[in-house]
Amino acid sequence: MKTDFHFSKEIERAFKNDPPGQWMSPLPAGCLRLSSGYPAPSLVPSDEIKLAVARLLDEERDLPLHYIGSPRVPQLKRFLQDRMAHRDVEVTSNGLLVTSGACQAIDLIARILLDDEAVVAVESPTYMEALEIFRNYTEHYITIPVDENGLQTEVLAEMLAVRKEQGLPTPRLLYTIPTYQNPTGTTLSLERRQHVMDLAEQYDFLILEDDAYGELGFEERPRLLKAMDNQNRVIYVGSLSKVVAPGMRIGWVVADKRLIDPLSWFKKDLDHPFDQATMASFLEEIDFDEHLNHLTTTYESKCAMMLSALEEFLPPTVSWFVPKGGYFIWIKIPDVDTSQMLQEAFDAGVAFVPGKYFFLDQQEGLEYLRLSFSYASEEEIVKGVELLGQVVGMHVVPATENIE
Amino acid sequence: MKTDFHFSKEIERAFKNDPPGQWMSPLPAGCLRLSSGYPAPSLVPSDEIKLAVARLLDEERDLPLHYIGSPRVPQLKRFLQDRMAHRDVEVTSNGLLVTSGACQAIDLIARILLDDEAVVAVESPTYMEALEIFRNYTEHYITIPVDENGLQTEVLAEMLAVRKEQGLPTPRLLYTIPTYQNPTGTTLSLERRQHVMDLAEQYDFLILEDDAYGELGFEERPRLLKAMDNQNRVIYVGSLSKVVAPGMRIGWVVADKRLIDPLSWFKKDLDHPFDQATMASFLEEIDFDEHLNHLTTTYESKCAMMLSALEEFLPPTVSWFVPKGGYFIWIKIPDVDTSQMLQEAFDAGVAFVPGKYFFLDQQEGLEYLRLSFSYASEEEIVKGVELLGQVVGMHVVPATENIE
Structure with missing residues (x-):
């Protein structure tokens, strides 16, 4: 029996x-799902x-079931090009790659x-x-803290300056979710967007703009980095997972053609035509802007419901960012290791994701947790936050009674 | 404008x-498709x-449209485990990975x-x-010729012995399509199957058994290498592309769990649940063996039609292997560079794949071409081979009239 592989x-x-x-704990039956970044069942x-x-x-019979041939595969691409144009990014067919x-996309x-x-x-x-994904490729990182206005570009600028001064390598790539970030729900301000673009130019790095939540703004959606990119430094990644259905596996990349070509070399799932053609067939029958309005109205209401439940049921030392879109609320519980609290929360009947999984150095994330308002119903959100409040209450000792 | 990427x-x-x-030329409109390894439209x-x-x-509403949750995703896996058992390979759930x-699978x-x-x-x-795919990873190859009984294991044995003697590295992996091979249509004999297993043990390499066509035998199907593998040396790759529909992107790997785990780490299309659940839903309503019988009866008849057309329309110097299953017939036209003949064939209205694309050293494949009997109708097959015969006839000069 062979025991050792090369x-x-x-x-x-x-x-x-x-x-x-590791972050994906199996949920106990009946547990309220405030953990998952899934769309609401009623919106799928x-x-x-x-x-x-x-x-x-x-209409097409066997065509979308072959490797190639369905006219709806290029039609999906045109739809995505139109969406990008709608967001001030003009892209030709060979500057866009549809991914699973x-x-x-991020892996490629x-x-x-x-x-x-x-x-x-x-x-x-x-x-x-x-x-x-990144850790499969390299061990070298710069981590930049996020505040209520997103990535702290001043900190990034300082880190880059120090590295340059010390002769250390500067980053080849900045990965950012500038809009309705996962997990913090924060959005990069316009000033910082311009700053990060300037830094990319000054220090010669590429920006991977992950826009999975970008269409889910409760108010006006901020300008894309890709729309400010006149130096071909931004690699934009979009997704229909959060706005249509994750199970269809439709994402895409917009970038310089000299990047799109090699990306497509390594995409060995051969364009999954049935999913792509099905998505195109779905999209041709709906008014996408109306569809988005319906989603954002619903999610805004669920978010408001979660925020007011947090005010009601969580101790006053607990804090969070107020999101302007997306799926998530990021919560800080001072002096509590949230991963130690997870089993109790499961026992109480509510699920969250411990904050540590969102940090390269997990020690930095112990006091945080991510809640999602996307999947659970409004009733479940209120009940879930109430249960979470009870669990948190057992860990947070009011300051005046702290006998330690 | 950035011009140079790192x-x-x-x-x-x-x-x-x-x-x-490069092998995939766009077909002119109306061209008879004897080139493509597509299933017959009527069989999709x-x-x-x-x-x-x-x-x-x-039944499931939103479940198969989320990332996880459809009961039909594990059901597909059980179906594939059953198919493997049917072919004398017992595999547990964590020894099988479904791929796009x-x-x-081969890329992973x-x-x-x-x-x-x-x-x-x-x-x-x-x-x-x-x-x-392999060329994206390494430049080092051993190429073993194929005859009517498949991979010439005696040649492989000799190459391995020589390399060992000379202190050269022996292969880490042998990639083989032992059953109804692409492109030659040949099948590895039972003796050679045993021989290649023995060589793997002797020289310590793994075998990637690509079985994309293995269920499409016209008579009895030969024993899988994986079924002879008591040393965990065989990584089996299966596919439903040729027996159901390529556009659904359902393949799978059966291997030692210590290989399956890392394979799944790098599979970043997140299990494409809609395709998998759809396939499971399809499979639960059909008798798969009956379905296969219908396929093989049809393809055997189309193959026979192509063979008799070849006898009728091709010059006597042209030769081919007679397949016992699969999709392809491999044809040798002595002293003709088939890639030089492709445009003429397109102009005449028939498509094939020039042989050179199936060789690492393309010079070795100039005299060959691959025909497929899977996609075209029986009428189109006869017409296509007749047209091919006319094109070939312009290149093959009868020996007695050869004035060179």
Whole structure:
């Protein structure tokens, strides 16, 4: 029996990390799901997708079931180009690559740009799947804290200046979620957007703009970094997971053609035409802006419900950012290790994601947790926050009674 | 304007190769498609898939449209485990990974096993997409010729002995399509199957068994290498592309759990649940063995039609292997560069794939071409071969009239 495998050098390096998915605890039955970044069940258009498939296959027969040939595959691409134009980004067909969701896009980008010498700048905290992906490629990071106005560009500027002065390598890539960030829900201010673009030019790095939540603003949506990019420094990643359905796996990349070409070389799922054609068939029957309005109205109301429940049920030492869009509220519970609290929360019947998973150095995230208002119903949100408040109350001792 | 990108070291190496897809010429309108490894349009179950989606979404609503949660995703895995058992391979749930088709599977396997020091043994000729994938990882190959009984294991044995004697590295991986090979249509004999397993043990390499066509035998199907594997040396790759529909992107890997785990780390399309659940819903309503019987009866008849047309319309110097299953017939036209003949064939109204694309050293493949009997109708097959015969006739000068 063979016991020892000869893995590639790159994989041996990746093995030093924890296996991916540590943040994803299996939920006990009946537990209120304030943990997951899923769309609301009522907003997932399953009836419309059923009709979209029926129309697709009635009209095209076997075409979308082959490797290539469905006219709706290029049609999906045109829809995405139109959405980008709607957000002030003009892109030709060969500057856009459809991927299996944003995750495949981020992995492909990491794959072509990163190696064991690359330095990556990331927000702290940031999307845990992106951290998992980057760590497969390199061990070198700069972490930039996030406040209520997003990535602290002044801190980034200082770090870059110091590195340059000391002759240390500057980052090859900055990964940022500037709009309705995961996990903090914060949005990068316009001034900082301009600042980060200037820094990219000054220090010669690329920016991966992850815009998975960017269409889910409660008010006006901020200008994309990609729309401010006249130097071809921004690699934009979009997704229909949060606005249509994650299970369809439709994401995309907009970048310089000289990046899109190699990305497509390494995308070995061969364009998953059935998903793409189904999505195109779905999109041609709906008014997308109306669809988005319906989503944002619903999520804004759920977010407001969660915020008022937090005010009502959480101790006064607990704080959070107020999001202007997206799915998440980021909560700080001083002097409490939230990962130690998770089992109690499960026992009480509510789930969250411990903050530590969103940090490269997990010690920095112990006092935080992420709640999602996207999936649970308004009733479940209120009940879940009430249960969370009870669990937190057992850990947070009012300052005046602190006998330690 | 940024003009220069800093790519990863691995990608800089891959850039030395031609971009992928060179073998895939766009077909002129009306051209008879004897080139493509597509299933026959009439055998792609578009009506059944339409019903499968309707049943899936009526019963499960939003579940298969989220990241996880559809009970049909594990159900698909159980179906694949059952198919493996049917072919004498017992596999537990954590020894099987569902992928986006065989291509993603091959890429993931290459990714975890290969680096720039790895030697890969490949059949010559072999599947061009696999060559494209491997070349992204390493430049070091051993090529083993294929005859009517598949991979010539005696040649492999000799090469391995010589390399060992000379202190050269032996291969880390052998990539083989032992059953109804692409492109040659040949099948590895039972004796050679045992021989290659013995060589793997003796020289300590892994075998990637690509079985994309393995269920499409006209008579009894040969024993899988994976079924003879008591040393955990075989990584089996299966696919539903050729027996259901390529556009659904369902492939899978069966291997030692210590390989499956890292493979799943790097599979960043997050399990494409809508495709997987749709496939499970389709499979639960059909008798799969009956379905396969219908396919193989149809393809056997189309193959026979192509063989008799070849006898009728091709010059006597042209030769081919007679396949016992699969999609392809591999044809040798002595002293003709088939890639030079492609445009003429297009002009005449018939498409094939020039043989050179199936070889690492394309010069070795000039006299060959691949025909597919899977996609075209029987009438189109006869007409297409007749047109091909006319084009070939202009290049092949009868020996007695050869004035050179």
